[in-house]
Amino acid sequence: MISNLAGKEAPKEILEDIEELIECYYEHKPDVNIQNQKVSFGTSGHRGTSLKTSFNENHIFAITQALCEYRKSVGINGVMHIGIDTHALSRPAQISALQVFLGNEVKCKIANEDAFTPTPVMSFTIIEANKNSDVLNDGVVITPSHNPPSDGGFKYNTPNGGPADSDVTSIIEKRANEILKNGLNEVKALAQDKISKSDFLDIDDFITPYVESLDSIIDMTAIKNANLKIGVDPLGGSGLDVYKRINEVYGLNLDIVNEKIDPTFSFMTCDHDGKIRMDCSSPYAMASLIKLADKYDIAFANDPDFDRHGIVTKSVGLMNPNHYLTVAIWYLFSNRKEWKNDLGVGKTLVSSSMIDKVVNSIDKKLYEVPVGFKWFVEGLFDGSLAFGGEESAGASFLRIDGSVWSTDKDGIILNLLAAEITAKLEKDPGVIYQEFEKQFGKAYYKRVDAPASFEQKAKLKSLSVKDITSKTLANEEIENIYTNASGNNASIGGLKVTTASGWFAARPSGTEDIYKIYAESFKSEDHLELLIKEAQDLVIKSI
Structure with a gap:
C-alpha cells in the first residue's frame, strides 16, 4: 500500500x-x-x-x-x-x-x-x-x-x-x-x-586517485565534447566531493542540484511507505530530481554510500534499474572493443529476463547468481566477468582495456556511463530500452514486500523443490523450479519458479523483517498480477 x-x-x-x-x-x-x-x-x-x-x-x-x-x-x-x-x-x-x-x-x-x-x-x-x-x-x-x-x-x-x-x-x-x-x-x-x-x-x-582514473573506464572526453547538460543529486550521500572533483578534473557541464549533508535527510521526499529512505531507484524518493528531468540531457543520483545508481532521462523519467542494466550491458559490449570475446555477463536471478534476451542476442555467456554482489567479485577481479549487476540498481564493470576497476557496486561509473551513452549515441538510455521492447517484447516486472517474522523468514529460506506441488503457475506449465542459482549452483535462500512467459522468485530480506517476491511477465500487467498472487499464496502456505 x-x-x-x-x-x-x-x-x-x-x-x-x-x-x-x-x-x-x-x-x-x-x-x-x-x-x-x-x-x-x-x-x-x-x-x-x-x-x-x-x-x-x-x-x-x-x-x-x-x-x-x-x-x-x-x-x-x-x-x-x-x-x-x-x-x-x-x-x-x-x-x-x-x-x-x-x-x-x-x-x-x-x-x-x-x-x-x-x-x-x-x-x-x-x-x-x-x-x-x-x-x-x-x-x-x-x-x-x-x-x-x-x-x-x-x-x-x-x-x-x-x-x-x-x-x-x-x-x-x-x-x-x-x-x-x-x-x-x-x-x-x-x-x-x-x-x-x-x-x-x-x-x-x-x-x-579514483576521479583521476575515471577516464580509464568511461569516455570522459566524449561526455565533455558533447557538452551535455547533466544534473546530479547526491541525495546527501558520501560522494558529493566526488562530483565536485569530477567537475574540476574533467570540466563537465554538471550541476549538483543538492549539496546538503544532513543526517536526518530532511530534504528527501518520502519513499512508498512514507519513510525516509535514500533509494535512488524509487520514484518516490527521487521525486525532486524527476521534476528536473526536462532541464537536463541526462540526470542521475546515488544512495548514501554511492554503490547504487538512479538514471533520470528526458524520454522516460526515472529508469527502472532492470531497464538501465539491460542498456548498459548492450552498450558496453558494443563499444568496448578491447574486451575479450569470451567475457561473461553476471546478473542476479531476480533481475529482468530482458537481460537474458539481450545477452543471448549479442552471443555472450550469462552467469546467473543469488542475490548479493559478492557473487560477482571473483569474476570482476580476475577479468572473466565483464559486468555484474543486480536489480536493486547496483553494478560494476571492467575498464576500457578489460582490467579490473572495482569489485563492489559502483553507482558513479554507472551514472557516468549513462552520460557517455547519451553523448556518443545522441539518444538517452530510455530511448534505447524502448527499442529493445520493440525487438523482444515488453517486460512487466514488480517486486512486492510483505512483513515476516524471523521464524517465517527461516522457513522461506529453507524451501525445497519438493515444497512446490503445483504443476502450473499463472495458467502456464511450470518449466523449472530453482533453489540454487544456475550460474554458480549457490543456494538462493528461497526459490525461483519459471514458465514460458514469466517467473517469480521469493526470498527473505537479509536486513529487514520482510520477505520479497519478485515477478516478471512478458504477457501483460494482468498476467504479472496473477503471478504475484499465486506466488504470495504459495509463500503463505509454506511459512
Missing part, C-alpha cells in the same frame, strides 16, 4: 532525533540471547539501528575484534582502509572501530576529519593498494546503504576489493557473538582521545 506521504517532502515529525540515536548507540547493550540483537551479516554486512539495540558500540567493538583476529589468521597484515557514509551512526561506529583496530596495532587509513568515502572508491582504493604490494590490504565501509537515517551498517571488503563472501562473514559473525557473550573481555581497545596520536593511523585522500 502506498503511503499518503510517498513522493512528498518529509514532515518534521518523522525526522530522526540524532542526539537520541547517538546516545542509544553508546548506552544500549545488546543481549546475544535475543536474536535481533546478535551480530548478523546479511548480503551487505551487519546492519541495524541503535534504537532497537541492533547496531551499537558493543556490536562494533566485537565485530572489529573478530575481524582483527580473522585478518591475523589468514595473513592479512597490510593497511585497513576505513570509509564512512553520511548516516548519523557511521561516524560513531568509525571511532569505535578505530579504537579496536589501533588497539590491536592494525595499520589504518581514513579520509580527513570531515570527509566521507563512497563504497566504490573504497573498493578501487583497496585494489590499487594491492598492486605491486608485498602485503595484503583490505577495508571496511561503514554504511547501511540506502536504509533509513536511523540505521547503521558495517561491511568488510577483502583484499580483492569486494564484499566478503559468506565463508568469511560467517567466521567473523560467529566470533563476534562469542566476544559479545563473553562481555567484550577479549577486546583490545584504545581510548578515544588517543586515536589521533596513534602511530598506526594515517590520513589519506581516497577521492582524487
Whole structure:
C-alpha cells in the first residue's frame, strides 16, 4: 500500500532525533540471547539501528575484534582502509572501530576529519593498494546503504576489493557473538582521545586517485565534447566531493542540484511507505530530481554510500534499474572493443529476463547468481566477468582495456556511463530500452514486500523443490523450479519458479523483517498480477 506521504517532502515529525540515536548507540547493550540483537551479516554486512539495540558500540567493538583476529589468521597484515557514509551512526561506529583496530596495532587509513568515502572508491582504493604490494590490504565501509537515517551498517571488503563472501562473514559473525557473550573481555581497545596520536593511523585522500582514473573506464572526453547538460543529486550521500572533483578534473557541464549533508535527510521526499529512505531507484524518493528531468540531457543520483545508481532521462523519467542494466550491458559490449570475446555477463536471478534476451542476442555467456554482489567479485577481479549487476540498481564493470576497476557496486561509473551513452549515441538510455521492447517484447516486472517474522523468514529460506506441488503457475506449465542459482549452483535462500512467459522468485530480506517476491511477465500487467498472487499464496502456505 502506498503511503499518503510517498513522493512528498518529509514532515518534521518523522525526522530522526540524532542526539537520541547517538546516545542509544553508546548506552544500549545488546543481549546475544535475543536474536535481533546478535551480530548478523546479511548480503551487505551487519546492519541495524541503535534504537532497537541492533547496531551499537558493543556490536562494533566485537565485530572489529573478530575481524582483527580473522585478518591475523589468514595473513592479512597490510593497511585497513576505513570509509564512512553520511548516516548519523557511521561516524560513531568509525571511532569505535578505530579504537579496536589501533588497539590491536592494525595499520589504518581514513579520509580527513570531515570527509566521507563512497563504497566504490573504497573498493578501487583497496585494489590499487594491492598492486605491486608485498602485503595484503583490505577495508571496511561503514554504511547501511540506502536504509533509513536511523540505521547503521558495517561491511568488510577483502583484499580483492569486494564484499566478503559468506565463508568469511560467517567466521567473523560467529566470533563476534562469542566476544559479545563473553562481555567484550577479549577486546583490545584504545581510548578515544588517543586515536589521533596513534602511530598506526594515517590520513589519506581516497577521492582524487579514483576521479583521476575515471577516464580509464568511461569516455570522459566524449561526455565533455558533447557538452551535455547533466544534473546530479547526491541525495546527501558520501560522494558529493566526488562530483565536485569530477567537475574540476574533467570540466563537465554538471550541476549538483543538492549539496546538503544532513543526517536526518530532511530534504528527501518520502519513499512508498512514507519513510525516509535514500533509494535512488524509487520514484518516490527521487521525486525532486524527476521534476528536473526536462532541464537536463541526462540526470542521475546515488544512495548514501554511492554503490547504487538512479538514471533520470528526458524520454522516460526515472529508469527502472532492470531497464538501465539491460542498456548498459548492450552498450558496453558494443563499444568496448578491447574486451575479450569470451567475457561473461553476471546478473542476479531476480533481475529482468530482458537481460537474458539481450545477452543471448549479442552471443555472450550469462552467469546467473543469488542475490548479493559478492557473487560477482571473483569474476570482476580476475577479468572473466565483464559486468555484474543486480536489480536493486547496483553494478560494476571492467575498464576500457578489460582490467579490473572495482569489485563492489559502483553507482558513479554507472551514472557516468549513462552520460557517455547519451553523448556518443545522441539518444538517452530510455530511448534505447524502448527499442529493445520493440525487438523482444515488453517486460512487466514488480517486486512486492510483505512483513515476516524471523521464524517465517527461516522457513522461506529453507524451501525445497519438493515444497512446490503445483504443476502450473499463472495458467502456464511450470518449466523449472530453482533453489540454487544456475550460474554458480549457490543456494538462493528461497526459490525461483519459471514458465514460458514469466517467473517469480521469493526470498527473505537479509536486513529487514520482510520477505520479497519478485515477478516478471512478458504477457501483460494482468498476467504479472496473477503471478504475484499465486506466488504470495504459495509463500503463505509454506511459512
